[in-house]
Amino acid sequence: MVTLSRDFERHVGAALDVNPTDLSAMEHLMVSGSLTPSELSRRLDISTAATTLVVDRLVALGHAQRHPHASDRRKVVVVPASASVARAVDELMPVIGGVASLAQELSPEERVVIEAFLARVVGVYESALVPDRAMNAGGPSAA
Secondary structure, rough: OHHHHHHHHHHHHHHOOOOOHHHHHHHHHHHHHOEOHHHHHHHHOHHHHHHHHHHHHHHHOOOOOOEOOOOOOOOOEEEEEEEHHHHHHHHHHHHHHHHHHHHHHHHHHHHHHHEEEEHHHHHHHHHHHHHHHHHHOOOHHHH
């Protein structure tokens, strides 16, 4: 599943002519609507200089635009282009719809088993991330 998911992300990136970092930036913009470059930098966990390059590429490809910030004249926000959002959604919908259709076909008993299994898988991942989450939350090793 992880391999297929990565392959699908590459497929969507290729359809939009963007690299993985640019695709991740687009995902954040699609979810949030608009972000300042600093907010985008934090979400991508890359430097502001690298974020500038990402935004430059997205703007050059027509996937995003820079607009003045609504309340702070010194800032700009990066806004996803509606045509690019529609194109991304077109790529995503066959998978989203297909998975939703499969979920609808499950019996209530099957859903209970799958939900329980996935909850346990999430627990395994979360327990493996405990040191990282403590550090990101300002724990002792965050200094």
